[in-house]
């Protein structure tokens with residue numbers, strides 16, 4: 303297979319994208335307005351292989367990467383639009399963008415500041431430890447992606463100044479932290495996308511986990527959307543073979559290696575190069591598990607999810623999580639009421655075999671933990687949501703069913719109230 307050259311376009315280069323040269327000027331302008339507030343980045347593979355240009359703007363992958371006017375509130379949109387029409391100095395655009403972003407809840411559930419542990423009384427940058435058995439690690443060079451999703455809950459980190467210096471002390475800190483935390487069985491490398499890193503840069507992070515001192519770390523998970531955004535990473539990139547050898551080495555050393563692949567639509571699984579990438583990863587002995595949010599305009603249809611999970615099982619991928627879109631960024635554009643999310647989940651699950659029913663959800667990653675909507679029912683005349691913690695800040699909460707008043711409009715945990723006249727949910731009492 304021929305090597306593919308990665309070509310990327312960012313917010314100031316929308317007008318350079320050939321496929322966009324046929325669309326009406328006002329549509330292009332509206333995309334430029336939004337791309338000055340929310341992150342935008344798209345590469346040649348997504349443009350040429352994933353988007354059906356005869357179906358825009360409705361095409362799900364077009365919606366997944368290209369900004370749309372209604373992703374901003376009307377007043378925000380109009381302020382940026384009228385500024386841009388005056389041919390403004392760049393610092394004016396930057397100033398307004400910063401102001402508009404601040405209104406979009408850039409750091410939901412205390413993303414970057416909570417759950418950061420300390421070592422010798424200093425915060426350890428790049429580590430989050432919220433649930434006892436799993437540590438999240440953000441390698442500094444893996445904090446971008448091959449393209450950006452319009453709904454990304456980590457969007458705020460893509461619009462600031464990025465510090466992508468190679469930090470070898472990061473590896474030492476990670477090692478030291480894990481050594482003293484023998485309760486940790488899983489490490490999850492996340493970002494951005496750690497798979498944007500060159501193999502030679504990723505290697506020391508992963509190989510340090512093979513030290514006998516860290517034998518309690520049994521599972522190495524790597525969160526990525528590279529199987530969708532740049533499958534060549536695993537097939538024709540210069541260091542693709544080296545990457546696969548590295549994964550194989552981890553597996554042969556006795557680690558469980560799980561690629562946590564972010565998918566939103568079965569379309570992402572169609573190109574032959576995506577199949578080849580999946581096949582090559584699975585050949586190393588690593589598993590691929592899939593997760594992704596439920597989103598209006600992209601996948602708010604049980605048929606899309608049923609087909610997505612079915613295709614995944616066919617390709618040897620294990621469905622893992624369906625998430626509820628978080629309350630940040632363009633969430634007004636993408637959000638789905640919890641009641642509808644549960645309906646979509648249920649109808650999709652009914653259509654697939656048991657092997658695809660490993661997908662749990664719809665799940666909200668909120669402050670107290672991951673809360674799953676298990677169903678809607680009536681108990682003693684009151685219509686309620688049945689909920690449970692899949693993960694809890696306190697492990698005692700996990701799997702305990704609890705109830706919230708039914709609310710057809712609620713889209714997030716903080717909209718819900720306890721059922722049966724209770725004043726607080728059980729976990730709020732602690």
Ligand SMILES: *Cc1c(COP(=O)(O)O)cnc(C)c1O
Nearest residue numbers: 430432433436438667672692693
């Ligand atoms: C989801 C998540 C994990 C992993 O949880 P699992 O249920 O083991 O998949 C770990 N840390 C954080 C902060 C998470 O949101």
Ligand code: SF4
Nearest residue numbers: 447450451454494527
């Ligand atoms: S791949 Fe993940 S981190 Fe990257 S833009 Fe999409 S949602 Fe955000």
